Amino acid sequence: MVRRSLAVTAAFGVLVLSACGAGPDPVSAPSARATSTPSAVPTPTPTPTPTPTVEPVAGPTAAPAQRLDAGPVGNGAPAQLQGSGDVAVTYLVDGDVAVVVTLDCSACAGPTALTGPGRRSPFGSTDGPLTGSYLMDPLKGSDPNQSVWLQAQGPWTLRFESWNDLPVVHGQQAGSGSSVLRFGDTATSAQVSWTPAGPGDRFSARSFGTKEAGPPQLFGDTEAFADVEDVAMPGILAIATTGSWTITPTP
Numbered sequence: 001m002v003r004r005s006l007a008v009t010a011a012f013g014v015l016v017l018s019a020c021g022a023g024p025d026p027v028s029a030p031s032a033r034a035t036s037t038p039s040a041v042p043t044p045t046p047t048p049t050p051t052p053t054v055e056p057v058a059g060p061t062a063a064p065a066q067r068l069d070a071g072p073v074g075n076g077a078p079a080q081l082q083g084s085g086d087v088a089v090t091y092l093v094d095g096d097v098a099v100v101v102t103l104d105c106s107a108c109a110g111p112t113a114l115t116g117p118g119r120r121s122p123f124g125s126t127d128g129p130l131t132g133s134y135l136m137d138p139l140k141g142s143d144p145n146q147s148v149w150l151q152a153q154g155p156w157t158l159r160f161e162s163w164n165d166l167p168v169v170h171g172q173q174a175g176s177g178s179s180v181l182r183f184g185d186t187a188t189s190a191q192v193s194w195t196p197a198g199p200g201d202r203f204s205a206r207s208f209g210t211k212e213a214g215p216p217q218l219f220g221d222t223e224a225f226a227d228v229e230d231v232a233m234p235g236i237l238a239i240a241t242t243g244s245w246t247i248t249p250t251p
Contacts, residue, residue, distance in 0.1 A: 082158075098236075135238035196223070196241075
């Protein structure tokens with residue numbers, strides 16, 4: 001088992017901090033027993049149903065031929081595109097904000113993967129339909145000209161928005177798949193539970209709060225768990241997984 005729960009090191013100290021508008025300040029069973037039968041024909045042994053395996057999809061290693069531009073993305077200025085098939089989408093980060101990309105490829109046949117240039121692993125991938133929200137580069141001073149690459153067999157929708165424009169949530173949150181949550185609670189820890197979707201799945205989370213909420217935190221696992229983790233709230237919690245999870249902030 002690989003378990004991580006640690007504060008982000010100084011190398012990650014120049015994270016985006018900005019004003020937020022309404023809501024919190026964002027970051028600028030028993031074994032079966034065999035019984036005999038009168039028949040001479042042996043009783044067949046039941047075959048267990050195999051557990052589905054979460055197969056990773058690498059995604060495209062070069063920019064797809066179809067290219068689209070989402071334009072500038074900033075506070076109060078989201079962008080949305082619709083299309084079909086593989087695509088490379090460029091966008092401009094307008095201001096010191098981090099961008100959240102939400103993908104709806106629920107009608108896709110797969111394999112499906114959302115990645116970008118230079119990435120060793122995709123933001124999200126599966127051998128079928130894919131939906132989820134993904135946090136892009138949260139470091140201040142990064143190149144504002146960004147792009148994502150989508151491998152898809154079917155129609156899709158991509159939404160780009162500032163993490164400051166996400167709806168504020170409070171209290172226990174539950175869901176499945178990758179998600180970016182903007183918590184309004186004030187907390188330094190949270191009760192976190194996770195159930196993998198199958199062998200090969202993993203859970204990772206990144207927590208970014210205001211200066212008053214404390215330093216950013218990283219934690220994750222490769223096996224199901226229920227534990228208390230350090231978080232920085234109010235702020236952003238970015239979850240990457242295919243499985244199901246529950247997050248409950250604790251003061």
